[in-house]
Amino acid sequence: MLETLDAIASAVTQADWILVNQQLQQLLDKKDATQADDNELEQAVAIAMQVMRVGDFQTRWDVAKIFPKIGEKSIVPLLEILEDELADFEIRWFALRILGEFNQPEIIMSLVKLLEQTQEEDLAMMSAQILAKIGKPAITALIELVKPDKSRLLAVKALAQIRHSEVIEPLLLVVNDSIPEVRFTAIEALSSFHQKSLIPVFIKALKDPEAKVRKEAIIALKMRAYLKQEFDLVNHLQPLLYDMNSEVCQQAILALGCMKDDVAMMALFKILNFHNTALFLKQEAIRALNWSGSLLALDYLKKGLESSDITVSEEIIAVLGRPESAELNSYATSILINFLHSQREITHKSQIKLAIATSLGELGDLRALPYLEKLALDDDSRVKLYAKAAIKSVNSEQ
Structure with missing residues (x-):
């Protein structure tokens, strides 16, 4: 394999990227990459990365097919490109696309970071799609990452991107976490599942000390107005009309408007007449009454x-x-x-x-x-x- 790599390296010096790509492809087709030693694989990765950096779109597209054959040795250099905000967008896009072929925890965490930090909408969208595509293996890996404090938040955020019923159980484990952002992310993710068993979780979250958790719980219950009688939702929501946080109050008004309930309408009228109610909240109450x-x-x-x-x-x-x-x-x-x-x-x-x-x-x-x-x-x-x-x-x- 080393002799072939030397021949490929020679083609690299001539900048014949099509030939380099073809020879790498043929080499890996002939020999299982798992049988090569670390040095050979590292050289193959280095050559493929060079093609990625200087090749045109079609060349990059072709060489992208080689990385999964090289295996896990490809992951670290690809992650370095993906996480480099100064790198060319197209190269980062290809790195992300290739990494989607691997189901490793470090890739999953990197995808979450990218979702959080990137200003590139296309990269964020692809990250979410890859997480969803990874699915079950991602969930298994992330459950383990939920346990340590240092990785819990990112792991929960990654689970939140995978709208699969199997994430419900691990998310339920953190709805009472000491970190507010973890609780918020868990409640927000759980709100996309419509199991009745989750309603008590949202009701409990209405009393969370963190405003944005309360707000997210209200939004979750607002989407379940059809269960208002079974879970006495109107009475649970009414106190939030007088919350210390105006955004929480606003969501409570919107939720009660969706209930289309006589008690809810009376509560909205009271907040409309309450002298300490902010003007914009009074306007929200008026619109909510009309929606009823x-x-x-x-x-x-x-x-x-x-x-x-x-x-x-x-x-x-x-x-x-x-x-x-x-x-x-x-x-x-x-x-x-x-x-x-x-x-x-x-x-x-x-x-x-x-x-x-x-x-x-x-x-x-x-x-x-x-x-x-x-x-x-x-x-x-x-x-x-x-x-x-x-x-x-x-x-x-x-």
Whole structure:
């Protein structure tokens, strides 16, 4: 084999990469690489790597087929290229593609690091695909890496990329881990599995000391609104409306909106009226009530119009123009007409009149025409314009 390697090395000096590639291929076809000594394999790897660095795309494509035949001696130099952020993208892409043929723990960990750190979308996508392709062998290797503290986080992140039911058990082992990032990653990964047995895990995570774990648990439960009665999800979620973290509050609002439940709607109305609720959360609560798509939800939105906050009223008027079902159009129209007819001080604000004109136009109810005609005579030119556009919209729908 050494004589052949010398001949290949000679071809290397002449930069005849096609010949180098052909001879390497023939050499490894004739002789099982596992029978060669370490020195011979290292030389073969070095030559193949040189071809990778200077060859064109087709040459690299051809030589890529040789590395799996060389075996595990290829792994370290390929990992060095893959982890070198300054290396040529195409070479890193080929290194990643070749490494996908091996099922070694160090490769799996490297793929996870790449997913975490790379700015190259194509590399990240391929890393995830390779992890999924490795599948069961990857899971077996990663379970062992979950045990040591120094490798646990990366191992859990790698398991999270493999959406296979066999990762559930090892992920359940770390949902109470001392490292918040480990708990978060485990909950996020488990949320993609729809076994009922996982619901208590998500419910428990609602009380996790780390905000992003609580948030992820809410998202998991939001996707399981169909189990709201069996697991009393609304009552478990309600306390999170008043969480210290605003992102947790926001997700709790969204989740309760998905429940389409009378108790959930009452809770959303309470957070809408709570004086300490941030404005953006009030706006989320308004939209969530609208998603509930019921007369009760519209009743709460009607009561919400009693707010003195003009931005809150404007948001409510806007969502009333977009009810979740056609059956609610008539009631939404009545609410807006009555609000405009109330002559409350807020109804004289131009931005409120603009919002009402827009929503009445979207609803398309003929009962709105007299009110829109009056708005078309308003002193504010923008209100006039919006009202006239709404009149056209209503008439066009008849």
